[in-house]
Amino acid sequence: MSDHGNTGYDEWLDAIAEGNAYYLECGNGHGSLPPRRICPECGEGDLEEIPLPETGTVETYTVVHVPAPSFADDAPYTTAVVDFGPVRLTGVTEDGVEVGTDVSAKISESETTGDRLLRFERR
Protein backbone atom coordinates (compact mmCIF):
# COMPACT_ATOMS: atom_id res chain seq x y z
CA MET A 1 0.00 0.00 0.00
CA SER A 2 1.46 3.40 -0.92
CA ASP A 3 1.20 6.70 0.93
CA HIS A 4 -0.55 8.74 -1.74
CA GLY A 5 -4.12 9.84 -1.27
CA ASN A 6 -7.13 8.43 -3.08
CA THR A 7 -9.47 11.29 -3.95
CA GLY A 8 -13.08 10.33 -3.42
CA TYR A 9 -12.31 7.38 -1.17
CA ASP A 10 -10.45 9.47 1.44
CA GLU A 11 -13.32 11.99 1.65
CA TRP A 12 -15.74 9.10 2.01
CA LEU A 13 -13.76 7.75 5.00
CA ASP A 14 -13.69 11.32 6.45
CA ALA A 15 -17.47 11.48 6.17
CA ILE A 16 -17.95 8.17 7.94
CA ALA A 17 -15.57 9.28 10.70
CA GLU A 18 -17.66 12.45 11.13
CA GLY A 19 -20.88 10.45 11.31
CA ASN A 20 -22.01 11.55 7.85
CA ALA A 21 -21.64 8.28 5.92
CA TYR A 22 -23.07 8.34 2.40
CA TYR A 23 -23.41 6.34 -0.76
CA LEU A 24 -23.98 7.44 -4.34
CA GLU A 25 -27.25 7.10 -6.16
CA CYS A 26 -28.12 7.56 -9.83
CA GLY A 27 -31.44 8.85 -11.19
CA ASN A 28 -32.63 5.27 -11.52
CA GLY A 29 -32.05 4.52 -7.85
CA HIS A 30 -28.92 2.36 -8.21
CA GLY A 31 -26.51 2.56 -5.29
CA SER A 32 -22.72 2.66 -5.65
CA LEU A 33 -19.60 3.91 -3.85
CA PRO A 34 -16.92 6.52 -4.60
CA PRO A 35 -14.68 7.23 -6.41
CA ARG A 36 -17.35 6.91 -9.08
CA ARG A 37 -18.34 9.06 -12.06
CA ILE A 38 -20.72 6.67 -13.72
CA CYS A 39 -23.39 4.34 -12.34
CA PRO A 40 -22.01 0.81 -12.85
CA GLU A 41 -25.53 -0.52 -13.32
CA CYS A 42 -26.94 1.80 -15.98
CA GLY A 43 -24.14 4.15 -17.09
CA GLU A 44 -25.84 7.33 -15.91
CA GLY A 45 -23.41 10.09 -14.97
CA ASP A 46 -25.44 12.18 -12.52
CA LEU A 47 -24.69 10.68 -9.11
CA GLU A 48 -25.98 12.16 -5.87
CA GLU A 49 -24.64 11.69 -2.33
CA ILE A 50 -27.36 10.11 -0.15
CA PRO A 51 -27.02 9.42 3.60
CA LEU A 52 -26.13 5.78 4.27
CA PRO A 53 -28.74 3.96 6.37
CA GLU A 54 -27.45 3.87 9.96
CA THR A 55 -27.96 0.17 10.36
CA GLY A 56 -26.77 -2.64 8.15
CA THR A 57 -27.02 -6.41 8.52
CA VAL A 58 -24.10 -8.84 8.40
CA GLU A 59 -24.60 -10.94 5.30
CA THR A 60 -21.46 -13.05 5.59
CA TYR A 61 -18.23 -12.94 7.59
CA THR A 62 -14.94 -14.76 8.11
CA VAL A 63 -12.29 -14.87 10.79
CA VAL A 64 -8.93 -14.43 9.04
CA HIS A 65 -6.11 -16.39 10.67
CA VAL A 66 -3.52 -16.06 7.89
CA PRO A 67 -3.29 -12.32 7.08
CA ALA A 68 -1.45 -10.29 4.50
CA PRO A 69 1.64 -8.54 5.97
CA SER A 70 -0.32 -5.28 6.29
CA PHE A 71 -2.62 -7.00 8.83
CA ALA A 72 0.01 -9.16 10.55
CA ASP A 73 -0.59 -7.72 14.05
CA ASP A 74 -4.38 -7.62 13.62
CA ALA A 75 -4.82 -11.38 13.05
CA PRO A 76 -6.95 -13.17 13.89
CA TYR A 77 -9.61 -10.64 12.93
CA THR A 78 -13.16 -10.78 11.63
CA THR A 79 -14.19 -9.23 8.32
CA ALA A 80 -17.74 -9.02 7.09
CA VAL A 81 -19.83 -8.00 4.12
CA VAL A 82 -22.70 -5.89 5.46
CA ASP A 83 -25.92 -5.13 3.60
CA PHE A 84 -27.08 -1.52 4.03
CA GLY A 85 -29.87 -1.82 1.47
CA PRO A 86 -28.82 0.30 -1.50
CA VAL A 87 -25.15 -0.78 -1.10
CA ARG A 88 -23.10 -3.39 0.70
CA LEU A 89 -19.83 -2.57 2.50
CA THR A 90 -16.86 -4.73 3.49
CA GLY A 91 -14.88 -4.09 6.66
CA VAL A 92 -13.48 -5.49 9.87
CA THR A 93 -15.88 -6.06 12.70
CA GLU A 94 -16.20 -7.16 16.30
CA ASP A 95 -15.45 -10.81 16.94
CA GLY A 96 -18.51 -12.93 17.55
CA VAL A 97 -20.83 -11.28 15.03
CA GLU A 98 -23.12 -13.63 13.15
CA VAL A 99 -25.05 -13.55 9.93
CA GLY A 100 -28.00 -11.27 10.65
CA THR A 101 -26.25 -9.16 13.32
CA ASP A 102 -27.17 -5.45 13.04
CA VAL A 103 -24.15 -3.15 12.81
CA SER A 104 -23.25 0.40 11.91
CA ALA A 105 -20.25 1.71 9.94
CA LYS A 106 -17.41 3.46 11.83
CA ILE A 107 -13.76 4.21 11.23
CA SER A 108 -10.93 2.64 13.20
CA GLU A 109 -7.24 1.97 12.64
CA SER A 110 -5.23 -1.07 11.61
CA GLU A 111 -3.13 -2.32 14.54
CA THR A 112 -0.37 -3.17 12.08
CA THR A 113 -0.04 -0.05 9.95
CA GLY A 114 -2.18 2.57 11.69
CA ASP A 115 -4.07 3.05 8.41
CA ARG A 116 -7.71 4.04 8.62
CA LEU A 117 -10.06 1.11 8.40
CA LEU A 118 -13.79 0.68 7.89
CA ARG A 119 -15.13 -1.03 10.99
CA PHE A 120 -18.60 -2.32 11.84
CA GLU A 121 -19.85 -2.04 15.39
CA ARG A 122 -22.88 -3.76 16.85
CA ARG A 123 -25.95 -1.54 17.10
Next chain:
Amino acid sequence: MTGVRIAGVGLTHFGKHPERTGRDLFAEASERAFADSGVSHDDIESLYYGNFMGELAEHQGHQGPLMAEAAGIRAPATRYESACASSGVAIRQAVKDVRNGEADAILVGGAERMNNLGTAGTTEALAIAADDLYEVRAGITFPGAYALMARAYFEQYGGSKEDLAHIAVKNHDHALPNDHAQFQKEISVEQALDAPMIAEPLGLFDACPITDGASAAVLVSDEYAEEHGLDAPVSITGTGQGGDRMALQGRKHLARSPAAEEAAEEAYAEAGIDAGDVDVAEVHDCFTIAEVLALEALDFYAPGEGIGAARRGETTRDGDCPVNLSGGLKAKGHPVGATGTSQLVEMTRILRGDHPNSDAVPDAKTGVAHNAGGTVASATVHVLEVNE
Protein backbone atom coordinates in the same frame (compact mmCIF):
# COMPACT_ATOMS: atom_id res chain seq x y z
CA MET B 1 -15.24 -20.80 -39.96
CA THR B 2 -12.45 -23.31 -39.42
CA GLY B 3 -12.23 -25.62 -36.44
CA VAL B 4 -9.52 -25.33 -33.78
CA ARG B 5 -7.36 -28.38 -33.07
CA ILE B 6 -5.12 -28.95 -30.09
CA ALA B 7 -1.93 -30.10 -31.80
CA GLY B 8 0.25 -30.47 -28.72
CA VAL B 9 0.34 -29.80 -24.99
CA GLY B 10 3.03 -29.46 -22.34
CA LEU B 11 3.43 -28.87 -18.60
CA THR B 12 6.29 -28.45 -16.17
CA HIS B 13 6.12 -30.15 -12.83
CA PHE B 14 3.83 -28.10 -10.58
CA GLY B 15 5.31 -27.50 -7.16
CA LYS B 16 7.95 -25.59 -5.25
CA HIS B 17 10.62 -24.32 -7.60
CA PRO B 18 11.55 -21.00 -5.98
CA GLU B 19 14.90 -20.74 -7.78
CA ARG B 20 13.50 -21.24 -11.28
CA THR B 21 12.74 -18.16 -13.38
CA GLY B 22 9.41 -17.71 -15.11
CA ARG B 23 11.14 -17.77 -18.47
CA ASP B 24 12.78 -21.11 -17.70
CA LEU B 25 9.47 -22.61 -16.57
CA PHE B 26 7.69 -21.44 -19.72
CA ALA B 27 10.53 -22.62 -21.95
CA GLU B 28 10.16 -26.14 -20.57
CA ALA B 29 6.37 -26.23 -20.97
CA SER B 30 6.51 -24.89 -24.52
CA GLU B 31 9.33 -27.28 -25.49
CA ARG B 32 7.11 -30.15 -24.40
CA ALA B 33 4.10 -28.74 -26.26
CA PHE B 34 6.11 -28.41 -29.48
CA ALA B 35 7.52 -31.93 -29.13
CA ASP B 36 3.98 -33.24 -28.61
CA SER B 37 2.59 -31.30 -31.58
CA GLY B 38 4.79 -31.90 -34.60
CA VAL B 39 4.38 -28.19 -35.40
CA SER B 40 7.46 -26.20 -36.41
CA HIS B 41 8.46 -23.18 -34.31
CA ASP B 42 8.62 -21.17 -37.56
CA ASP B 43 4.92 -21.69 -38.23
CA ILE B 44 3.72 -20.02 -35.00
CA GLU B 45 2.02 -16.72 -35.82
CA SER B 46 1.27 -15.46 -32.28
CA LEU B 47 1.90 -16.16 -28.63
CA TYR B 48 -0.90 -15.50 -26.16
CA TYR B 49 0.50 -15.87 -22.68
CA GLY B 50 -1.07 -15.64 -19.22
CA ASN B 51 0.69 -14.31 -16.15
CA PHE B 52 -0.70 -12.61 -13.06
CA MET B 53 1.93 -11.36 -10.64
CA GLY B 54 5.21 -11.26 -12.55
CA GLU B 55 5.87 -7.65 -11.51
CA LEU B 56 5.64 -8.58 -7.84
CA ALA B 57 7.36 -11.98 -7.98
CA GLU B 58 10.11 -11.30 -10.50
CA HIS B 59 10.09 -7.56 -11.05
CA GLN B 60 9.23 -8.41 -14.63
CA GLY B 61 6.60 -6.75 -16.78
CA HIS B 62 6.23 -6.97 -20.57
CA GLN B 63 6.44 -10.72 -20.43
CA GLY B 64 4.97 -11.45 -23.89
CA PRO B 65 8.13 -10.94 -25.94
CA LEU B 66 10.28 -12.39 -23.16
CA MET B 67 8.32 -15.63 -23.28
CA ALA B 68 8.26 -15.78 -27.10
CA GLU B 69 12.05 -15.59 -26.92
CA ALA B 70 12.15 -18.27 -24.22
CA ALA B 71 9.98 -20.54 -26.37
CA GLY B 72 12.14 -19.98 -29.45
CA ILE B 73 9.52 -18.33 -31.62
CA ARG B 74 9.66 -15.16 -33.69
CA ALA B 75 6.11 -13.89 -33.55
CA PRO B 76 4.11 -11.11 -31.94
CA ALA B 77 3.42 -11.95 -28.31
CA THR B 78 0.89 -10.57 -25.86
CA ARG B 79 0.53 -11.14 -22.15
CA TYR B 80 -2.98 -11.57 -20.78
CA GLU B 81 -3.77 -10.74 -17.16
CA SER B 82 -7.13 -11.67 -15.67
CA ALA B 83 -5.93 -12.87 -12.26
CA CYS B 84 -6.33 -16.66 -12.02
CA ALA B 85 -8.12 -16.73 -15.40
CA SER B 86 -5.14 -15.18 -17.22
CA SER B 87 -4.38 -18.09 -19.51
CA GLY B 88 -8.07 -18.97 -19.90
CA VAL B 89 -8.57 -15.62 -21.64
CA ALA B 90 -5.34 -16.21 -23.62
CA ILE B 91 -6.77 -19.49 -24.97
CA ARG B 92 -9.99 -17.73 -25.90
CA GLN B 93 -8.09 -15.15 -27.96
CA ALA B 94 -6.18 -17.90 -29.76
CA VAL B 95 -9.39 -19.79 -30.55
CA LYS B 96 -10.94 -16.65 -32.02
CA ASP B 97 -7.87 -15.92 -34.15
CA VAL B 98 -7.77 -19.42 -35.62
CA ARG B 99 -11.51 -19.43 -36.29
CA ASN B 100 -11.36 -16.03 -37.97
CA GLY B 101 -8.55 -17.14 -40.25
CA GLU B 102 -6.14 -14.67 -38.62
CA ALA B 103 -3.66 -17.46 -37.90
CA ASP B 104 -3.17 -21.17 -38.58
CA ALA B 105 -0.86 -21.93 -35.66
CA ILE B 106 -0.69 -20.22 -32.27
CA LEU B 107 1.20 -20.93 -29.07
CA VAL B 108 -0.82 -20.35 -25.89
CA GLY B 109 0.27 -20.82 -22.32
CA GLY B 110 1.10 -19.28 -19.02
CA ALA B 111 3.54 -19.31 -16.15
CA GLU B 112 3.75 -18.16 -12.57
CA ARG B 113 6.57 -18.01 -10.07
CA MET B 114 5.26 -17.68 -6.52
CA ASN B 115 7.22 -19.60 -3.88
CA ASN B 116 10.14 -17.16 -3.95
CA LEU B 117 7.79 -14.65 -2.22
CA GLY B 118 7.01 -16.92 0.75
CA THR B 119 3.54 -17.34 2.27
CA ALA B 120 3.11 -13.76 3.53
CA GLY B 121 4.41 -12.26 0.28
CA THR B 122 2.19 -14.52 -1.81
CA THR B 123 -0.84 -13.71 0.34
CA GLU B 124 -0.19 -10.03 -0.26
CA ALA B 125 0.41 -10.53 -3.99
CA LEU B 126 -2.71 -12.64 -4.55
CA ALA B 127 -4.82 -10.03 -2.77
CA ILE B 128 -4.28 -7.59 -5.62
CA ALA B 129 -6.86 -9.61 -7.56
CA ALA B 130 -9.42 -8.05 -5.17
CA ASP B 131 -10.56 -4.41 -5.00
CA ASP B 132 -7.74 -2.50 -3.28
CA LEU B 133 -9.88 0.28 -1.78
CA TYR B 134 -12.92 -1.70 -0.73
CA GLU B 135 -11.56 -5.20 -0.02
CA VAL B 136 -7.78 -5.34 0.52
CA ARG B 137 -7.80 -2.30 2.82
CA ALA B 138 -10.59 -4.00 4.77
CA GLY B 139 -8.36 -6.98 5.46
CA ILE B 140 -9.67 -9.27 2.74
CA THR B 141 -7.22 -11.95 1.63
CA PHE B 142 -7.81 -14.33 -1.27
CA PRO B 143 -8.76 -17.19 1.09
CA GLY B 144 -10.79 -14.68 3.12
CA ALA B 145 -12.88 -13.73 0.09
CA TYR B 146 -13.70 -17.37 -0.66
CA ALA B 147 -14.46 -17.89 3.03
CA LEU B 148 -17.05 -15.10 2.77
CA MET B 149 -18.57 -16.94 -0.21
CA ALA B 150 -18.48 -20.29 1.61
CA ARG B 151 -20.33 -18.85 4.61
CA ALA B 152 -22.87 -17.19 2.31
CA TYR B 153 -23.37 -20.54 0.54
CA PHE B 154 -23.90 -22.41 3.82
CA GLU B 155 -26.40 -19.75 4.93
CA GLN B 156 -28.37 -19.82 1.70
CA TYR B 157 -28.30 -23.50 0.78
CA GLY B 158 -26.87 -25.46 3.71
CA GLY B 159 -23.78 -27.65 3.61
CA SER B 160 -20.90 -28.20 5.97
CA LYS B 161 -17.14 -28.17 6.33
CA GLU B 162 -17.33 -31.95 6.03
CA ASP B 163 -18.88 -31.65 2.55
CA LEU B 164 -15.96 -29.43 1.57
CA ALA B 165 -13.46 -31.89 3.07
CA HIS B 166 -14.75 -34.60 0.72
CA ILE B 167 -13.82 -32.38 -2.24
CA ALA B 168 -10.24 -32.04 -0.99
CA VAL B 169 -10.00 -35.78 -0.34
CA LYS B 170 -11.30 -36.54 -3.85
CA ASN B 171 -8.89 -34.18 -5.60
CA HIS B 172 -5.91 -35.48 -3.64
CA ASP B 173 -6.95 -39.00 -4.59
CA HIS B 174 -7.15 -38.03 -8.27
CA ALA B 175 -3.66 -36.53 -8.18
CA LEU B 176 -2.01 -39.73 -6.90
CA PRO B 177 -0.93 -40.98 -10.37
CA ASN B 178 -0.30 -37.47 -11.82
CA ASP B 179 3.46 -36.88 -11.81
CA HIS B 180 2.94 -33.19 -12.68
CA ALA B 181 1.02 -32.64 -9.43
CA GLN B 182 2.37 -30.77 -6.41
CA PHE B 183 0.75 -33.23 -3.96
CA GLN B 184 0.71 -36.94 -4.67
CA LYS B 185 -0.49 -37.96 -1.25
CA GLU B 186 -3.72 -39.30 0.08
CA ILE B 187 -5.56 -37.32 2.76
CA SER B 188 -8.57 -38.20 4.93
CA VAL B 189 -11.72 -36.26 5.77
CA GLU B 190 -10.55 -36.18 9.41
CA GLN B 191 -7.18 -34.70 8.46
CA ALA B 192 -8.90 -32.04 6.37
CA LEU B 193 -11.28 -31.15 9.21
CA ASP B 194 -8.44 -31.00 11.75
CA ALA B 195 -6.18 -28.78 9.62
CA PRO B 196 -5.36 -25.26 10.87
CA MET B 197 -7.80 -22.50 9.94
CA ILE B 198 -6.83 -20.00 7.25
CA ALA B 199 -10.05 -18.00 7.08
CA GLU B 200 -13.05 -19.57 8.77
CA PRO B 201 -14.76 -21.75 7.64
CA LEU B 202 -11.87 -22.60 5.30
CA GLY B 203 -8.87 -24.50 6.63
CA LEU B 204 -5.50 -25.36 5.15
CA PHE B 205 -6.88 -28.38 3.28
CA ASP B 206 -9.62 -26.30 1.68
CA ALA B 207 -6.97 -24.20 -0.09
CA CYS B 208 -4.80 -24.81 -3.12
CA PRO B 209 -1.06 -24.63 -2.44
CA ILE B 210 1.41 -21.96 -3.56
CA THR B 211 2.80 -23.27 -6.84
CA ASP B 212 5.48 -22.55 -9.42
CA GLY B 213 4.86 -23.90 -12.88
CA ALA B 214 4.04 -23.36 -16.53
CA SER B 215 1.78 -24.77 -19.20
CA ALA B 216 1.59 -24.50 -22.98
CA ALA B 217 -0.44 -25.71 -25.95
CA VAL B 218 -0.10 -25.40 -29.71
CA LEU B 219 -3.43 -24.67 -31.41
CA VAL B 220 -3.88 -25.05 -35.17
CA SER B 221 -6.65 -24.81 -37.75
CA ASP B 222 -8.29 -27.91 -39.22
CA GLU B 223 -6.62 -27.08 -42.54
CA TYR B 224 -3.16 -26.83 -41.00
CA ALA B 225 -3.63 -30.16 -39.18
CA GLU B 226 -4.73 -31.82 -42.42
CA GLU B 227 -1.97 -30.34 -44.61
CA HIS B 228 0.71 -31.36 -42.14
CA GLY B 229 -0.76 -34.75 -41.35
CA LEU B 230 -0.92 -33.96 -37.62
CA ASP B 231 -2.32 -36.37 -35.09
CA ALA B 232 -4.57 -33.89 -33.30
CA PRO B 233 -7.66 -35.81 -32.19
CA VAL B 234 -9.11 -33.15 -29.83
CA SER B 235 -10.73 -29.84 -30.86
CA ILE B 236 -11.88 -26.78 -28.94
CA THR B 237 -15.51 -26.52 -30.03
CA GLY B 238 -16.75 -23.87 -27.63
CA THR B 239 -15.35 -20.83 -25.86
CA GLY B 240 -17.19 -18.55 -23.43
CA GLN B 241 -16.30 -15.71 -21.12
CA GLY B 242 -18.28 -13.96 -18.43
CA GLY B 243 -17.74 -11.04 -16.11
CA ASP B 244 -19.01 -9.72 -12.81
CA ARG B 245 -18.41 -6.84 -10.41
CA MET B 246 -14.86 -6.72 -9.09
CA ALA B 247 -15.70 -6.71 -5.37
CA LEU B 248 -17.93 -9.27 -3.70
CA GLN B 249 -19.94 -6.45 -2.11
CA GLY B 250 -21.07 -5.31 -5.56
CA ARG B 251 -22.43 -8.70 -6.62
CA LYS B 252 -26.04 -9.79 -6.84
CA HIS B 253 -25.09 -13.24 -5.54
CA LEU B 254 -22.47 -14.06 -2.91
CA ALA B 255 -23.11 -17.80 -3.17
CA ARG B 256 -23.14 -18.15 -6.95
CA SER B 257 -20.82 -17.28 -9.82
CA PRO B 258 -22.88 -15.73 -12.63
CA ALA B 259 -19.74 -14.89 -14.66
CA ALA B 260 -19.04 -18.60 -15.01
CA GLU B 261 -22.72 -19.30 -15.74
CA GLU B 262 -22.53 -16.85 -18.66
CA ALA B 263 -19.25 -18.35 -19.87
CA ALA B 264 -20.70 -21.88 -19.77
CA GLU B 265 -23.87 -20.87 -21.57
CA GLU B 266 -21.85 -19.29 -24.39
CA ALA B 267 -19.38 -22.17 -24.68
CA TYR B 268 -22.12 -24.83 -24.65
CA ALA B 269 -24.11 -22.95 -27.30
CA GLU B 270 -21.09 -22.73 -29.59
CA ALA B 271 -20.36 -26.43 -29.17
CA GLY B 272 -24.04 -27.32 -29.54
CA ILE B 273 -24.10 -29.24 -26.27
CA ASP B 274 -25.70 -28.97 -22.86
CA ALA B 275 -24.43 -29.90 -19.43
CA GLY B 276 -25.77 -33.43 -19.78
CA ASP B 277 -23.41 -34.10 -22.70
CA VAL B 278 -20.27 -33.42 -20.65
CA ASP B 279 -18.36 -36.59 -19.74
CA VAL B 280 -15.58 -35.09 -17.64
CA ALA B 281 -14.55 -31.64 -16.34
CA GLU B 282 -11.56 -29.71 -15.04
CA VAL B 283 -12.83 -26.87 -12.83
CA HIS B 284 -11.21 -24.01 -10.93
CA ASP B 285 -11.06 -25.30 -7.34
CA CYS B 286 -8.67 -22.72 -5.85
CA PHE B 287 -10.67 -23.44 -2.70
CA THR B 288 -13.00 -26.38 -2.10
CA ILE B 289 -16.05 -24.09 -2.14
CA ALA B 290 -14.96 -22.86 -5.59
CA GLU B 291 -15.46 -26.35 -6.99
CA VAL B 292 -19.04 -26.28 -5.69
CA LEU B 293 -19.71 -22.90 -7.32
CA ALA B 294 -18.18 -24.23 -10.56
CA LEU B 295 -20.34 -27.37 -10.65
CA GLU B 296 -23.43 -25.22 -10.29
CA ALA B 297 -22.31 -22.58 -12.79
CA LEU B 298 -21.61 -25.32 -15.33
CA ASP B 299 -25.21 -26.50 -14.76
CA PHE B 300 -24.11 -29.97 -13.61
CA TYR B 301 -26.13 -29.22 -10.48
CA ALA B 302 -28.88 -26.80 -9.50
CA PRO B 303 -27.84 -24.07 -7.05
CA GLY B 304 -27.48 -25.65 -3.61
CA GLU B 305 -27.05 -29.21 -4.94
CA GLY B 306 -23.34 -29.20 -5.86
CA ILE B 307 -22.09 -29.15 -2.26
CA GLY B 308 -22.72 -32.87 -1.73
CA ALA B 309 -21.45 -34.11 -5.12
CA ALA B 310 -18.04 -35.32 -3.93
CA ARG B 311 -19.45 -36.79 -0.71
CA ARG B 312 -22.00 -38.75 -2.76
CA GLY B 313 -19.23 -40.01 -5.05
CA GLU B 314 -20.68 -38.40 -8.18
CA THR B 315 -17.60 -36.34 -9.09
CA THR B 316 -14.99 -38.92 -8.05
CA ARG B 317 -13.14 -40.94 -10.67
CA ASP B 318 -15.77 -43.68 -10.43
CA GLY B 319 -18.69 -41.25 -10.55
CA ASP B 320 -21.02 -40.25 -13.38
CA CYS B 321 -19.09 -37.05 -14.14
CA PRO B 322 -15.57 -37.12 -12.74
CA VAL B 323 -14.35 -33.62 -11.88
CA ASN B 324 -10.69 -32.65 -11.64
CA LEU B 325 -9.12 -35.96 -12.60
CA SER B 326 -5.83 -34.03 -12.69
CA GLY B 327 -6.11 -33.39 -8.96
CA GLY B 328 -7.46 -29.92 -9.58
CA LEU B 329 -5.87 -26.75 -8.29
CA LYS B 330 -6.15 -28.27 -4.81
CA ALA B 331 -3.68 -31.11 -5.36
CA LYS B 332 -2.12 -30.48 -8.77
CA GLY B 333 -1.30 -26.92 -7.72
CA HIS B 334 -2.21 -23.42 -8.89
CA PRO B 335 0.56 -21.44 -10.59
CA VAL B 336 -1.97 -18.69 -11.21
CA GLY B 337 -1.19 -17.58 -14.77
CA ALA B 338 -0.50 -21.16 -15.91
CA THR B 339 -3.71 -22.67 -14.56
CA GLY B 340 -6.12 -22.05 -17.46
CA THR B 341 -3.84 -23.64 -20.02
CA SER B 342 -2.90 -26.45 -17.62
CA GLN B 343 -6.59 -27.42 -17.48
CA LEU B 344 -6.56 -27.55 -21.31
CA VAL B 345 -3.42 -29.71 -21.20
CA GLU B 346 -4.87 -32.15 -18.68
CA MET B 347 -8.24 -32.38 -20.44
CA THR B 348 -6.60 -32.96 -23.84
CA ARG B 349 -4.66 -35.87 -22.40
CA ILE B 350 -7.70 -37.26 -20.61
CA LEU B 351 -9.67 -37.25 -23.89
CA ARG B 352 -6.75 -38.55 -25.99
CA GLY B 353 -6.32 -41.45 -23.60
CA ASP B 354 -2.73 -40.71 -22.57
CA HIS B 355 -3.43 -39.23 -19.11
CA PRO B 356 -2.74 -41.44 -16.09
CA ASN B 357 -6.44 -41.08 -15.21
CA SER B 358 -7.82 -41.64 -18.74
CA ASP B 359 -8.82 -45.17 -17.73
CA ALA B 360 -11.48 -43.65 -15.44
CA VAL B 361 -13.33 -42.29 -18.50
CA PRO B 362 -12.46 -44.62 -21.42
CA ASP B 363 -15.45 -43.53 -23.53
CA ALA B 364 -15.25 -39.78 -22.80
CA LYS B 365 -15.84 -37.65 -25.90
CA THR B 366 -16.67 -34.27 -24.39
CA GLY B 367 -14.77 -32.39 -21.69
CA VAL B 368 -15.08 -28.93 -20.17
CA ALA B 369 -12.43 -26.65 -18.66
CA HIS B 370 -13.59 -23.90 -16.26
CA ASN B 371 -11.13 -21.15 -15.28
CA ALA B 372 -12.02 -18.36 -12.83
CA GLY B 373 -10.31 -15.08 -11.96
CA GLY B 374 -10.41 -13.46 -8.51
CA THR B 375 -13.68 -14.31 -6.81
CA VAL B 376 -15.08 -15.08 -10.28
CA ALA B 377 -15.25 -11.52 -11.56
CA SER B 378 -13.69 -13.15 -14.64
CA ALA B 379 -14.42 -16.61 -15.98
CA THR B 380 -13.78 -18.63 -19.10
CA VAL B 381 -15.24 -21.98 -20.10
CA HIS B 382 -13.92 -24.11 -22.97
CA VAL B 383 -15.51 -27.20 -24.48
CA LEU B 384 -13.14 -29.86 -25.82
CA GLU B 385 -14.38 -32.68 -28.02
CA VAL B 386 -12.79 -35.73 -29.57
CA ASN B 387 -13.07 -35.36 -33.35
CA GLU B 388 -15.61 -37.67 -35.00
